[in-house]
Amino acid sequence: MDVDIVCVGFGPATAGFLATLSKQLVNPDGTPAVESTAVPGLPPQVLCYERADDISFGVSGVVTKARALRVTFPDLDQAQIPMAAPVAEEKVLYLLDPVGASRRSATLRAADAMIRAGRWMLPFEHAALNLPWTPSFLHKYDGMILSLGQFMQWVGAQVQSTGTVQVWPGIPVSQALIEDNKVVGVRLLDQGVDKKGDASDGFTPGMDIHAALTVVGDGPVGAIGRQLDARFGLPEGHHVRDWAVGMKFVVDLPEDTTLKPGTVLHTFGYPEPEIFGFLYVHPGNVASLGIFVPSWFDSPARTAYRYLQHWMLHPYLWRYLKGGKLRSWGAKTLGESGRRGEPHLTGDGYARIGEGSGTTNVLTGSGVDEAWASGTQLAEAVLELLKAKKPFTKQNLDEAYVKRRRASWLDRESVIAEKSRDGFQRGVATGMISMALAGLTRGKFTFGREPVQPWKRIPSLEEYYRSQITPWDLAKLREKCQAENTSLHGALMDQAGWPAIPFDGQLLVSHQDALLMGGKVQAPHGYADHVIFQQPELCGKCGARICIEACSGQAITPGENGVPAFDREKCVHCGACLWNCSQANPENPERMNIAFRAGIGGLHSAEN
Numbered sequence: 001m002d003v004d005i006v007c008v009g010f011g012p013a014t015a016g017f018l019a020t021l022s023k024q025l026v027n028p029d030g031t032p033a034v035e036s037t038a039v040p041g042l043p044p045q046v047l048c049y050e051r052a053d054d055i056s057f058g059v060s061g062v063v064t065k066a067r068a069l070r071v072t073f074p075d076l077d078q079a080q081i082p083m084a085a086p087v088a089e090e091k092v093l094y095l096l097d098p099v100g101a102s103r104r105s106a107t108l109r110a111a112d113a114m115i116r117a118g119r120w121m122l123p124f125e126h127a128a129l130n131l132p133w134t135p136s137f138l139h140k141y142d143g144m145i146l147s148l149g150q151f152m153q154w155v156g157a158q159v160q161s162t163g164t165v166q167v168w169p170g171i172p173v174s175q176a177l178i179e180d181n182k183v184v185g186v187r188l189l190d191q192g193v194d195k196k197g198d199a200s201d202g203f204t205p206g207m208d209i210h211a212a213l214t215v216v217g218d219g220p221v222g223a224i225g226r227q228l229d230a231r232f233g234l235p236e237g238h239h240v241r242d243w244a245v246g247m248k249f250v251v252d253l254p255e256d257t258t259l260k261p262g263t264v265l266h267t268f269g270y271p272e273p274e275i276f277g278f279l280y281v282h283p284g285n286v287a288s289l290g291i292f293v294p295s296w297f298d299s300p301a302r303t304a305y306r307y308l309q310h311w312m313l314h315p316y317l318w319r320y321l322k323g324g325k326l327r328s329w330g331a332k333t334l335g336e337s338g339r340r341g342e343p344h345l346t347g348d349g350y351a352r353i354g355e356g357s358g359t360t361n362v363l364t365g366s367g368v369d370e371a372w373a374s375g376t377q378l379a380e381a382v383l384e385l386l387k388a389k390k391p392f393t394k395q396n397l398d399e400a401y402v403k404r405r406r407a408s409w410l411d412r413e414s415v416i417a418e419k420s421r422d423g424f425q426r427g428v429a430t431g432m433i434s435m436a437l438a439g440l441t442r443g444k445f446t447f448g449r450e451p452v453q454p455w456k457r458i459p460s461l462e463e464y465y466r467s468q469i470t471p472w473d474l475a476k477l478r479e480k481c482q483a484e485n486t487s488l489h490g491a492l493m494d495q496a497g498w499p500a501i502p503f504d505g506q507l508l509v510s511h512q513d514a515l516l517m518g519g520k521v522q523a524p525h526g527y528a529d530h531v532i533f534q535q536p537e538l539c540g541k542c543g544a545r546i547c548i549e550a551c552s553g554q555a556i557t558p559g560e561n562g563v564p565a566f567d568r569e570k571c572v573h574c575g576a577c578l579w580n581c582s583q584a585n586p587e588n589p590e591r592m593n594i595a596f597r598a599g600i601g602g603l604h605s606a607e608n
């Protein structure tokens with residue numbers, strides 16, 4: 001099929017692109033404002049393919065300044081967007097360890113002791129210090145809390161009601177079509193295949209969509225962005241090495257909650273010092289809450305689910321959450337390389353937008369507005385080129401799109417943020433100081449070091465747990481879990497002193513129950529596995545099977561001959577396995593032994 005523009009993924013970046021473009025393709029009298037080359041006489045034919053079962057079936061309750069969103073929708077009425085609330089109150093909390101199991105450095109223990117000793121003079125309650133002052137760059141003044149799921153459905157309806165663009169959910173793009181170094185469109189995923197991708201009942205090969213411009217907005221772990229990176233490389237000095245998995249619950253708060261809509265809580269310090277948390281209150285007694293487990297948390301057994309429950313049980317938060325009910329949960333990778341991870345933004349026939357193009361600001365913790373802004377900048381550029389009847393060559397796209405991006409707040413702020421997180425490579429305390437310094441000096445001063453590849457940072461279990469579990473006890477645990485064919489992380493956390501989770505069947509439920517609750521995780525039949533262990537022999541001799549321990553959906557489990565097994569039906573498509581692997585890919589040390597391909601299924605819910 002031939003079209004003018006094909007888009008990969010419908011996240012905030014592509015939504016910004018289509019919302020801007022769709023309004024300007026047709027004149028008020030219905031005639032084309034610019035003409036299609038694929039179908040002369042009509043306005044340009046614009047298609048967008050989204051891999052999730054429906055628009056916005058992903059995860060992320062967000063707080064955003066919404067600067068770029070307000071430019072696109074100047075008359076934005078928040079009341080029209082379900083679950084949206086203006087930001088009313090923001091707090092940053094340092095959570096102390098109330099159970100004594102957190103793996104804290106001597107510096108942090110000393111700081112905790114000082115805070116406890118001086119708690120009468122400090123804004124300290126329920127084992128948490130409410131930071132009396134936080135720098136302005138961390139605030140979201142005049143911003144809004146959104147359910148990204150609900151917001152994206154709202155935008156999807158706005159965009160499609162123009163009649164000028166089509167968004168097709170449930171259709172993953174499997175690869176970019178490249179001819180002579182020019183991207184000429186995309187190929188959709190094959191259907192009717194077995195786990196390995198071989199044709200089986202009802203085989204339908206993925207259709208080729210030829211387009212003058214391919215817009216790649218497939219997020220931080222998108223297969224198409226990664227294909228382009230592999231083919232065209234990254235600009236000199238750039239690398240994609242920093243990630244976090246964000247795991248989130250959407251919760252019905254108790255009816256008598258004292259939390260007001262618009263409340264924003266950010267936490268750090270617990271359950272492990274490296275884990276950050278957030279709680280945003282929507283209207284109607286609903287909260288989005290969760291944690292981020294970063295790639296620089298050097299634990300080989302970093303399961304987000306159990307840590308999320310310990311975080312919720314922290315006395316500061318639990319007093320608000322007790323009696324609440326789990327509505328929905330999910331997980332998603334956040335690309336934290338920012339500007340350092342910026343790929344070539346354009347090439348002949350393609351342009352990159354959104355988090356996969358390095359937009360996320362790692363200093364301010366803001367991604368939606370930035371992704372959206374990059375989409376709108378590309379839309380303005382595309383309209384300019386269409387009107388001038390100029391082809392989508394790299395040179396033209398650089399002049400129209402990259403120039404706009406470089407001249408905008410998006411680029412200026414990404415320069416300030418570029419090195420702000422380097423301190424975390426040397427520890428949490430150094431990381432926090434370095435971030436504050438970067439923010440206060442507008443990026444002029446930072447310290448720390450450039451991130452290394454995640455696989456280089458993963459110690460053995462013995463090393464990581466040496467202060468908490470003896471090698472002898474660890475060997476026994478390993479043997480037991482191997483005999484029972486279960487993953488180790490639960491047993492390790494028990495042994496390290498973490499209390500059992502008091503399941504209540506409402507809010508504190510087992511990982512399996514959360515996964516299957518209300519049919520929220522689904523995988524249609526007839527598609528190939530999208531998680532591949534590329535060199536099984538490397539798995540066979542892998543000491544820290546972090547892919548199993550870190551999997552957000554318990555979809556990766558111990559398998560035969562040391563090679564993990566993958567269960568597509570439990571995969572939430574968080575993409576965390578992509579960077580949670582302890583072995584380098586022998587052909588490319590910037591990548592690891594897991595390939596995360598385009599796939600369908602995952603979360604079947606827009607509640608997030």
Ligand SMILES: Cc1cc2nc3c(=O)[nH]c(=O)nc-3n(C[C@H](O)[C@H](O)[C@H](O)COP(=O)(O)OP(=O)(O)OC[C@H]3O[C@@H](n4cnc5c(N)ncnc54)[C@H](O)[C@@H]3O)c2cc1C
Pocket residue numbers: 008009010011012013014049050051052056058059060061062063064148171172173174217218219220222223224245246247248290331332333334353354355356360365366367368369371598599
């Ligand atoms: C838990 C969590 C909390 C967050 N909180 C905040 C916050 O408070 N504030 C904030 O500003 N930002 C926040 N973020 C970051 C924010 O969500 C991202 O920066 C933003 O979503 C990036 O938008 P995007 O369009 O670039 O990518 P994405 O949102 O990742 O969208 C990419 C889309 O492409 C689709 N796709 C991928 N591959 C294919 C394919 N092969 N074929 C078809 N479709 C494909 C995906 O399904 C997805 O819908 C948070 C992120 C997480 C994970």
Ligand code: SF4
Pocket residue numbers: 533538539540542543544545546547548562563564580581582583593594
């Ligand atoms: S995928 Fe990576 S972490 Fe998992 S077993 Fe194989 S080599 Fe080890």
Ligand code: SF4
Pocket residue numbers: 531550551552553554555556570571572573574575576577578
């Ligand atoms: S297998 Fe699926 S759920 Fe597990 S880490 Fe990978 S993408 Fe996430």
